Amino acid sequence: MSYILLVEDNQDNANMIMHILESERYEVRHYNRGLPAAQAARQQRPDLIVMDFNLPDVDGRVLTLLLVQQLGGSQKAPPIIACTARVGNVEAKLAEQYGCSAFLSKPFAPENLLSLVHQFVMPPSSA
Amino acid sequence: MVPRITRRLQNKLIFAFIVVLLIPTGIISFYSLRTAASTLLQKIGAEELRSLVSQANDIENKLISVKEDLIFLSLAPPTRRYAAVINGVSDPNYIIQDAQIALFRTFLDHSENQYVDFRVVDLAGQELLHINSAGDLIPSLDGQNFAGEAYFNQAIGLPTNQVYISDYDLSRTNGVIDVPYVPILYYSVPLEVDGANVAVLVATVSLTPLFTEMTSHSTAPLYLVNRDGSYLLNPDSTQLYGRMLDNPIRFDNDRSRRDVIAMFGESQGIITDSTDYPDSLQVFVHIRPETQISIRWLLFRVIPISSILGEVNATQQVAILLALISLLVAILVAVLLMRGIVRPIRQLAEVADNVRLGKWDVSVPGTGGRDEIGHLADAFDGMLRELKSIYSELEDRVARRTAELSAANVKLSEAQRKAEEASRAKSQFLSNMSHELRTPLNVIIGYSHSMLVMPQMFKNEPMPEIYRPYLKLIEDNGHYLVGLINDILDLSKIEAGKLELACTTIELPEIFRGVLATATGLLKDKTLQLRPNYPENLPLVWADPIRVRQVILNLLSNAIKFTTTGSITLKAEVTDDWVAISVIDTGIGIPEEARSTIFDRFHQISTRSFSEIIGTGLGLDISKQISQMHGGDLNVYSEVGKGSKFTFTLPIATAEQLEIGRIPTQINEAFTVFDRGSLPTDEVISILLVEDEVSMRELLRRALESEGYIVIDTHDGAQVMELALGLIPHLIILDVNLPHVSGWEVIEQLKDEPTTARIPVIVYTASNDSSRAQTLNIADFIVKPTTPDVVIQAVKKALEKTGDESSTG
Numbered sequence: 001m002s003y004i005l006l007v008e009d010n011q012d013n014a015n016m017i018m019h020i021l022e023s024e025r026y027e028v029r030h031y032n033r034g035l036p037a038a039q040a041a042r043q044q045r046p047d048l049i050v051m052d053f054n055l056p057d058v059d060g061r062v063l064t065l066l067l068v069q070q071l072g073g074s075q076k077a078p079p080i081i082a083c084t085a086r087v088g089n090v091e092a093k094l095a096e097q098y099g100c101s102a103f104l105s106k107p108f109a110p111e112n113l114l115s116l117v118h119q120f121v122m123p124p125s126s127a
Numbered sequence: 128m129v130p131r132i133t134r135r136l137q138n139k140l141i142f143a144f145i146v147v148l149l150i151p152t153g154i155i156s157f158y159s160l161r162t163a164a165s166t167l168l169q170k171i172g173a174e175e176l177r178s179l180v181s182q183a184n185d186i187e188n189k190l191i192s193v194k195e196d197l198i199f200l201s202l203a204p205p206t207r208r209y210a211a212v213i214n215g216v217s218d219p220n221y222i223i224q225d226a227q228i229a230l231f232r233t234f235l236d237h238s239e240n241q242y243v244d245f246r247v248v249d250l251a252g253q254e255l256l257h258i259n260s261a262g263d264l265i266p267s268l269d270g271q272n273f274a275g276e277a278y279f280n281q282a283i284g285l286p287t288n289q290v291y292i293s294d295y296d297l298s299r300t301n302g303v304i305d306v307p308y309v310p311i312l313y314y315s316v317p318l319e320v321d322g323a324n325v326a327v328l329v330a331t332v333s334l335t336p337l338f339t340e341m342t343s344h345s346t347a348p349l350y351l352v353n354r355d356g357s358y359l360l361n362p363d364s365t366q367l368y369g370r371m372l373d374n375p376i377r378f379d380n381d382r383s384r385r386d387v388i389a390m391f392g393e394s395q396g397i398i399t400d401s402t403d404y405p406d407s408l409q410v411f412v413h414i415r416p417e418t419q420i421s422i423r424w425l426l427f428r429v430i431p432i433s434s435i436l437g438e439v440n441a442t443q444q445v446a447i448l449l450a451l452i453s454l455l456v457a458i459l460v461a462v463l464l465m466r467g468i469v470r471p472i473r474q475l476a477e478v479a480d481n482v483r484l485g486k487w488d489v490s491v492p493g494t495g496g497r498d499e500i501g502h503l504a505d506a507f508d509g510m511l512r513e514l515k516s517i518y519s520e521l522e523d524r525v526a527r528r529t530a531e532l533s534a535a536n537v538k539l540s541e542a543q544r545k546a547e548e549a550s551r552a553k554s555q556f557l558s559n560m561s562h563e564l565r566t567p568l569n570v571i572i573g574y575s576h577s578m579l580v581m582p583q584m585f586k587n588e589p590m591p592e593i594y595r596p597y598l599k600l601i602e603d604n605g606h607y608l609v610g611l612i613n614d615i616l617d618l619s620k621i622e623a624g625k626l627e628l629a630c631t632t633i634e635l636p637e638i639f640r641g642v643l644a645t646a647t648g649l650l651k652d653k654t655l656q657l658r659p660n661y662p663e664n665l666p667l668v669w670a671d672p673i674r675v676r677q678v679i680l681n682l683l684s685n686a687i688k689f690t691t692t693g694s695i696t697l698k699a700e701v702t703d704d705w706v707a708i709s710v711i712d713t714g715i716g717i718p719e720e721a722r723s724t725i726f727d728r729f730h731q732i733s734t735r736s737f738s739e740i741i742g743t744g745l746g747l748d749i750s751k752q753i754s755q756m757h758g759g760d761l762n763v764y765s766e767v768g769k770g771s772k773f774t775f776t777l778p779i780a781t782a783e784q785l786e787i788g789r790i791p792t793q794i795n796e797a798f799t800v801f802d803r804g805s806l807p808t809d810e811v812i813s814i815l816l817v818e819d820e821v822s823m824r825e826l827l828r829r830a831l832e833s834e835g836y837i838v839i840d841t842h843d844g845a846q847v848m849e850l851a852l853g854l855i856p857h858l859i860i861l862d863v864n865l866p867h868v869s870g871w872e873v874i875e876q877l878k879d880e881p882t883t884a885r886i887p888v889i890v891y892t893a894s895n896d897s898s899r900a901q902t903l904n905i906a907d908f909i910v911k912p913t914t915p916d917v918v919i920q921a922v923k924k925a926l927e928k929t930g931d932e933s934s935t936g
Contacts, residue, residue, distance in 0.1 A: 012570045020577065023584040035853025042855070054562065057846075058853065062839055066813055066854050074803045085565035086558070087616070089629050089673075096801040104798040107569035107609055110577045110584070116798045 003027040004121065005046035007037040007063075008083070009056050013106075017050065017083075020110045024123040034058040041067055041078075047121045049080040053095070060084070061098040068099035079120045083108070140468070144461040145454065152450055160443050164436055168408060172397035175347075175430055176410040180395055182341060183412045183426050190416040193314055193332055194290040196238065200245075201316045201328050202288070205230040209256075210318040213249060214325040224256065232262035243298060243311060243331035247318070248273045250283065250325065268301070273329075282315035282327045291315045292422055295334065295353055297371050308368060310334040310359060312422075334359070347430040352378040354423035378425070390425055406432045471500045475507050487515055550623065557619045561612050572605035614749060621752050628671040628756055632780045632787075635665045635699060635706060638676055643697060646683040655690055657683075661699035668706050668777040669784045674753045675777065678761070681746035682710035682773045690714035693770070701779070705759065709774040716767040725763065726751045750775065812926065815856040816840040817847050817873075818891070819865050827860070830915030831922070844868030848876050851883045858906075858925060860918065863892045871899050878903060887925045891918070 004021060008014040009032045018028045029046070031037035034055040041049065049067070053060035064080050071077035079101035084091065087105040095103045102116055200206060209227040231245050240260065247256040252274025257265040273279045282291040293313035297304045312332045317324035338360055342349055351360035356377030357369040369376040379387050383402050386409075390396070395412040411427035433440075471493040481489050491508040493501060575598045577584045620626040643657055650657070668675075679697070686695045693713030700707055717725060726748050747761075754761040759776030814831055818824040819842045828838045839854060841847065844865035851859060859877070863870025870890070877883045887906035891913075900908045906925035909917060 010566050013566060013573075016570050016573050016577075019584055020573070020581075023581065035849050038853045038855075058839065058850070062813070062837060063854070065811060065837060066856075068803075069811060070855060079803070085562040085569070087561070087565075087613070088620075089627060092799050099803060100801060101803050102798055102800045106565045107572040107605065108798070110573055110581055112798055116800070119800060 002047045002121070002124070003029055003044075004117070005037060005041055005049045006030045007034055007049065007055065007060065008032065008052045009054070010052070013052075016110075017113065020113055021117065024114060024117075026117070026121070026123055032056075034060060034063045038063055038067055042070055045071060046078055048078055048117065050083050050117075051080050051100075053082055053084040053086065061094060064095075064100055065098045074099055081116060081120075083113075140465045141458060141461045144457065148457050149450075149454060152453070156443075156446050156450060160446065163442070167436070168399055168432065169397075171430070172399065172408050172410060175408070175428060176395060176397055176412070179410045179426060179428055180412050182344065183414045186337065186341070186414055186424075186426070187416045189337055190292070190312075190414075190422065193241070193312075193330070194292065194416075196234075197290050197314045197316045197328065197330055198288055200230070200234060200330075201318055203230055206318065206328070207320075209247070210320050210325050213247075213255060213318070214320040214323075227256065228258060228262075228264060231258045235260065235262050239336065241332050241334075241336050243309075243333050246273075246329045246331075248279055248327045248329060252276075252279060255326065276313075278313035278315040278329055279327055282317050282329070283324055285317050285324075287317065287319045289316070292416070294355075294422075295357075295359060295371075297368060298331070298333070304371070308371075310338070310368070345428060347428045350378075350425075350427050350429070352425040352427070356380065359424070360426075390427060404429050408432055468500060471496075471504060475504060478507070478511070482511060482514070487518070554619055554623055554625075557616060561616050564612050565609070568605050568609055572602055572609070575599075575602040575605065614746060617749050621749065626752075626756070628674060628753075630669050630671050630757075632667040632785060633670050633672050633675060633777075635668060635675075635708070635777075636661065636663050638672060638679070639697060639699070642676055642679045642683065645680060646687065646695075649684055649687050653687065653691070655687065655692070656694040658694050658696040660696050665699055665706060666701060667780045667785065669780040670757050670777050671753075674757075678750040678753055678775060679708065679710070681750050682775075685746065685773075686710050686712035686714060686771070690770070702776075704779050705776040706779060707774050707776050709772055711770065711772045713770040716769055717763065717765040717771055718767055722763055722765060726761075811835075811837050812858070813837040813839065813854060813856040814922065815847070815850055815854065815859045817844060817859065817861040817865070817870075818842065819844075819862060823862075827915060827918060830919060834919055834922075836922070844870060844873050847873045848880070848883075851877055851886060852880065855882065856886060857929070858922060859886055859888045860891055860922070861888055863890055864894065871903070874903050874905070885929075887929050889918070889921050889925055 004026050006014060006017055006021075006028050008017060008030065011032065014030050014032065018030055021028050029040070031040065035057050049064075051060050051064055053064075055063070060082070064082070068074055068077045068080065077099075080099065081102045081104055082095040082100040083104045083106065084095075085106040091105075092103040101120065104113060104116055205223070205226040208223050212223045227247075235242060235258075243260055244265070245256075245258045246254055249255050252272040254267040254271060254273065257267060259265050278291055278293045281293075285291060291314070293315070296311050296313065298309040298311045299305060310333070312334060314330045314332055316328050318326040318328055338351070341351075342360065348362045349360055350358065350362075353359055353370070355370050356379045357371065358366045358376065358378060359368070361367055366376050366381075381403075382390075386398060386401050386403055389398055390411045393411075396410070398409040398411070401407065401409055408430045409427055410430070411425060414422065414424035414426055416422055474492045478489050478491055489511075491504050491511060493504040494508050495501060496504060578590060579595065579598050579602065582588070582590070617626060639659060639661060643659060646657060683695065683697070690712045691714070695713075696709075696711040698709040698711060751761040754775040754777075758778050761773065761775040763771060763773050765771035812835075814836050816824060816827055816831070816838050818827065818840065821842070824840050824842065828840050831838050839850060839856065841850060845868055847859070847861065850856075861870055861874065863874070865873075870892070874888055874890070877886065877888065888903075889907045889909065890900055890905050891909050891911065893911040895910045897908045906928065907921040909921055
C-alpha cells in the first residue's frame with residue numbers, strides 16, 4: 001500500500017496539504033509529532049515523506065537524518081521533502097546535508113507542491 | 128645584550144700615561160745630553176788648546192835655543208879669531224881654521240842632530256868654510272856664490288848678536304832638492320871684527336827632528352802652516368811644501384774663508400763649527416819666535432768630535448735604554464693602576480647591564496671603598512636601590528592600572544556580550560516571527576490560490592465568479608506580506624553581516640526573461656509597455672542569481688507602481704568590466720531632495736507613513752546593499768514628471784570564475800531538488816543524551832558533536848522512552864538521578880521494549896552503586912564527577928562492542 005507520510009504540527013497547514021494531495025488521490029497519513037511518525041515510517045514504509053522541520057517533539061532535520069539511515073540509507077530510503085517556513089540558502093543547504101531530497105519553503109503555491117511530489121511519486125489516478 | 132667594549136678605557140689611559148711620561152723624558156734627555164756634549168767639547172777644546180800652546184812654546188823655545196847656540200858660536204874666541212883672520216889676510220891661517228873646525232865639531236858632538244851643516248861666507252859671498260853634520264870639511268864648489276841668498280845679505284847687515292832666521296827651505300845637494308824632502312831653516316849671524324861685519328856664519332837646521340817629535344806627541348792630526356800657506360806638517364804628505372815644490376796646495380786655498388780668517392785673526396783659539404771639518408774640533412795657535420824674523424807659523428790640530436763624543440753617545444745609549452726600561456716599568460705600573468680603576472668600572476657596567484636586562488637582585492661590587500671608585504660604587508648602589516623602589520612602584524601602578532583596565536574590559540565584554548545577545552535575540556525573534564507569519568500565510572495563500580486555479584480540490588464545484596477578485600486580493604496581499612517578511616529578514620541578515628551570496632556565472636538574458644514574465648503579471652490592468660532592451664550575447668556575470676532576480680524584480684515592481692502611462696524599459700549594456708542593468712520608467716520621477724534618502728531605510732520608517740514605505744519599499748535599500756555586495760552599485764537618475772532610471776552594475780566573470788564554471792543550480796524560488804546520493808549521511812551515529820543539568824548536558828553535547836556524533840538531548844526522563852522508540856539511536860547516555868523519574872526504571876522500560884532493548888545504555892551517575900547496572904546489562908557505568916574524555920572513551924568502547932555483536936550476530 002503506497003502512501004505519503006506527512007509530518008506537520010500545524011493542523012491547518014496539514015489539512016491543506018492533505019487536501020491538495022488527496023485531490024490528486026494520493027493517500028496521505030498525517031502525524032503532527034515527529035517521533036510517532038518515525039515509528040510509523042519504520043513499521044510501514046511510505047513512498048514519500050513530507051516533513052516540517054519545526055516540530056514540537058524533535059528536530060525535523062535530525063529525524064530526517066535518522067530516518068534516511070534507518071530506512072535503507074540515502075540510496076534506498078524514501079525521498080523526504082523538507083517543507084518549512086524557515087527560508088533561505090542556508091536552510092536549504094542544511095536540508096540537503098541532512099539527507100532531504102527536496103526543499104519547499106512556505107508559503108508555497110499548491111501546484112508547486114504537486115509538481116514536486118510528482119517528481120518522486122506519480123499520483124495513483126494516473127498509475 | 129651586554130655591549131662589546133671595543134675601545135677600552137684601560138688602553139686609552141695607558142696611552143695617555145705613556146705620552147705624559149715619554150715626552151718630558153725625551154725632551155729632558157735631549158737637552159741634558161746636548162748640554163753635556165757642548166760642555167764636554169768646550170772643556171776638551173780648552174785642554175787641547177792648552178796642550179797645543181805648550182807645544183808651540185816648546186817649538187819656539189827650540190827655535191830660540193838654536194839662535195842662542197849660533198850667537199854663542201859667533202862670539203866664541205875661536206870664531207872671533209877666525210873672523211879676524213878673514214878680515215886680516217886673504218889667505219886664511221890654517222891653524223886658526225882648524226881651531227874653528229874643531230869648535231864646530233865639538234859643538235856638533237854636544238848638540239842635537241838638527242844641524243845639517245855650518246858654513247862661513249865672506250863678504251863677497253864666497254864660501255870659506257863648510258862643515259857637514261858629521262864634522263867633515265866639505266870642499267866648496269867652483270864659482271858658487273851666496274851673495275844672492277837672503278840668509279847672507281840679510282845677515283851681513285845685522286848688528287852683532289842678531290840672528291837672521293830664513294823662511295823654510297828644503298835641503299839640497301848641489302842645488303837639487305833632496306828626496307825624501309828635508310825641511311830646513313837657515314840661521315845666519317854676522318861675524319864682526321872691530322865693529323864691522325867681516326863674514327856670515329850660516330847654520331842649516333833640519334826641522335825633521337822637531338816635526339817628528341811634534342807628531343809623535345799628538346794623537347790627533349797635526350797641521351803646521353807656513354806664513355805663505357804651505358803645509359809644513361800635514362797627515363797627507365802629498366800636501367806638503369807647496370811653495371817649494373811649485374804646487375798650488377795652500378792652506379788658504381784648501382780651507383773656507385771663515386776658518387782662514389778665524390785662524391789668522393787670533394793668536395790662538397778653538398773652532399767647533401768649521402764647515403771644512405763639520406764633525407771635528409779644531410785648536411790653533413801661532414808660532415812667532417822672534418817678531419822681526421820671518422817665521423810665522425800656524426799650528427793647528429783637528430780632533431774628531433766622534434772620538435770625543437763617543438763617551439757621550441755611549442751615555443746617550445744607556446740613557447735611551449734606561450728610558451725604555453723605565454717606560455716598561457711605567458706601562459706595567461699603569462696597567463696595574465688602570466686595572467685598579469677600570470675593573471671596578473667594568474664591574475659596575477656589568478651590574479648596570481644586568482639591571483637593564485631586568486635582574487634586580489644584583490649586589491654592587493666595590494662599595495665602601497675610600498677612593499673615587501668606591502664613592503662611585505656607593506653612589507651607584509644608592510641609585511640602584513632608588514631605581515628598584517621606583518621600578519617596583521611603577522610595577523604596582525601598572526598592575527593597578529591593568530586591574531582597572533581588565534575590570535573595565537570585563538564590563539565592556541559583558542556589555543558586548545549583552546549587545547550580541549540582544550542582536551542574536553533580535554535575529555532569533557525576526558526568524559521566529561518570519562516562521563510564525565509564514566505558517567498561517569501558507570494556508571491563506573494556498574487556499575486562496577487553490578480556490579482560484581485548482582477546482583479539482585473542491586470537487587470541481589463551480590465558484591461564484593463574484594468571489595474571484597476578492598480571493599485574488601487575499602492571495603496578492605498574502606504574497607505582499609511574504610515579500611515584506613522577506614525584506615525584513617534580508618535587512619536583518621545584511622545588518623548582521625550574515626547575508627551570504629551564492630555566486631556563480633550567470634546568463635543575464637535567461638534571468639531577464641524570467642523576471643519580465645513575472646513583471647508582466649504585476650502589470651495587472653495597467654496599459655504599460657515592458658520593453659526589453661539588451662543584446663542576447665551579454666557576457667556572463669559573476670553573481671548570486673536569486674539576488675539578481677530579486678533586485679531586478681524590485682526595480683521593475685517599483686517602476687510599475689510609479690508609472691501610469693508610457694513604458695518601462697529593461698536595459699543592459701557592457702561598460703568595461705561591468706554589465707550595467709537599468710530599469711527606465713516614464714513615471715512621476717523622484718524629487719531631487721528625496722533622491723539621497725530613497726536608499727535610507729530607517730529614516731523612511733521613522734518619518735514616513737507606512738503607505739509611503741510600501742511605495743518605495745525596503746527593497747531599494749536591500750537592492751543597493753546587494754549590488755554593493757557584488758562589488759557594484761545601484762544609482763538613480765531621475766527627473767520629476769519625466770521618469771526615473773535605476774542602474775545597477777554586476778562584474779563580468781573573470782577567467783578563473785569562468786573556469787569554476789556554471790554550477791547547475793535550478794533557479795526556482797518555489798522549490799529545490801537535491802541529489803541525495805552524494806551525502807555521507809549513512810555513516811552518522813546518533814546518541815540520545817539524557818541529563819537534567821543544563822551545563823553538563825551542553826558540555827557533553829558539544830564534546831560528542833565535536834567527535835562527529837549526532838546528539839539528541841533531553842532533560843526529561845519521561846521523554847526518554849518516546850525518543851528512543853521514535854529515533855532508535857545508536858546509543859543512550861543517561862543520568863539515572865533524574866527528577867520525577869527514576870533513571871533505572873527508564874532503563875528497565877527500554878530493556879523491556881524489543882525495539883529499544885538492544886540499544887546500549889551508558890549510565891552516568893553521582894552514586895557509585897552499580898549493583899543495578901549489572902542486572903540491567905549496562906554498557907558502561909561512569910561515576911560523576913568526570914570529564915567528557917571519559918564519556919567519549921566509554922561511547923567508543925560501547926559502540927565497538929555493539930558493532931562486534933551485530934557483525935557476529
